[in-house]
Amino acid sequence: MKLGSVRFYPIKSTAGHEVDEAEVHPWGLAGDRRYLITDRDGIILTAREEPALLACVGRLDGDTLTLTGPHAAPLRVTPAAVTSTVDVWGTPVELTDCGDDAARWLSELAGQPVRLKWLDDPARRPVDPAYGRPDDRVSLADAYPLLLTTGASLGRLNDWIVETALERGEEPPGPLPMHRFRPNVVIDGVDEPFAEDEWKRLRIGDVDFRVTKRCDRCVLTTIDTTTYTKGKEPIRTLSRHRNRDGKVWFGINLIPDGPGHIAVGDAVAIL
Structure with a gap:
């Protein structure tokens, strides 16, 4: 058996892309699901509710995220200093807002007001203790690394x-x-x-x-x-x-x- 492909998703519930290799961290692949999108009330918005989010591709160059999509020119994202607590499938997690430019870009794509949030510390969120050890961590994936x-x-x-x-x-x-x-x-x-x-x-x-x-x-x-x-x-x-x-x-x-x-x-x- 062999590893046939590797894929990661910088922004939760948007398009991913394949890579030839990846660094593995305790919380997942490097760069995988460190960002997510919330609605105007601060609740996670996924492609389950807004399938158009799958047209967004987040590309990472080091720590810089660039948004690409069919509706607007590419946008480089710079996280702001503002933080808020978001309920990530039952776990409150402190996330950093990515600013008004990113919000406008994604709101146009989603057809509703949204915000882009960043998990600056990927060791912040624990894995469900029913299936993991006390020190296991996960980024912003649904449940596991x-x-x-x-x-x-x-x-x-x-x-x-x-x-x-x-x-x-x-x-x-x-x-x-x-x-x-x-x-x-x-x-x-x-x-x-x-x-x-x-x-x-x-x-x-x-x-x-x-x-x-x-x-x-x-x-x-x-x-x-x-x-x-x-x-x-x-x-x-x-x-x-x-x-x-x-x-x-x-x-x-x-x-x-x-x-x-x-x-x-x-x-x-x-x-």
Whole structure:
């Protein structure tokens, strides 16, 4: 098995981009999900509510973030000195506002007043203690530092989606791309689809990871990232084949056991 691709998302719930290599920190990949968007009331806004956010790409050059999108010229972001506390899925986290220019740029894209916030200290937010250790930390990802998927599992899911469509007398859709599931690392060369469900520990290159739990999926996976419209898949088919405890599952969540470096092509070992 080997590491097939690496992807990170500087701004939570916006477009990500692939890289050939990445530094791994205890809270996730370097630069991954250090920014998020809030609405006018200071509540997290995601592409679940505003799919147009997926048209925004945040590009990092050192500590400088540049916003690019189809609606305006690129904008370099400079965090201001103003801080506020944002509820990040049940945990209050102090974040730094990124100023009025970034707010106007993103508000035009989102079609409503929003603010961009920055997590200056990525060691500030703890992992859910039900699945992590007291000193485990996560940036602004939903719950855990990294998400892993496998090419074998996506292949099986795409086959199931075609079967579902044919059974319903529908035109089979094209295969779903992996980026619909927003993984950080994709593993190639896995013998069996969904083998990752049973993994407890693994090593990518020279970095060891703990598996916390399988990843339950939401409607964000149903948004077409070219049209920004919602469909039925993959939730419809996952509900049929991967339903447990009233949720649907695809991928696994990881916590690094220490810092390190990973690169596409690195060997992957199950420990």
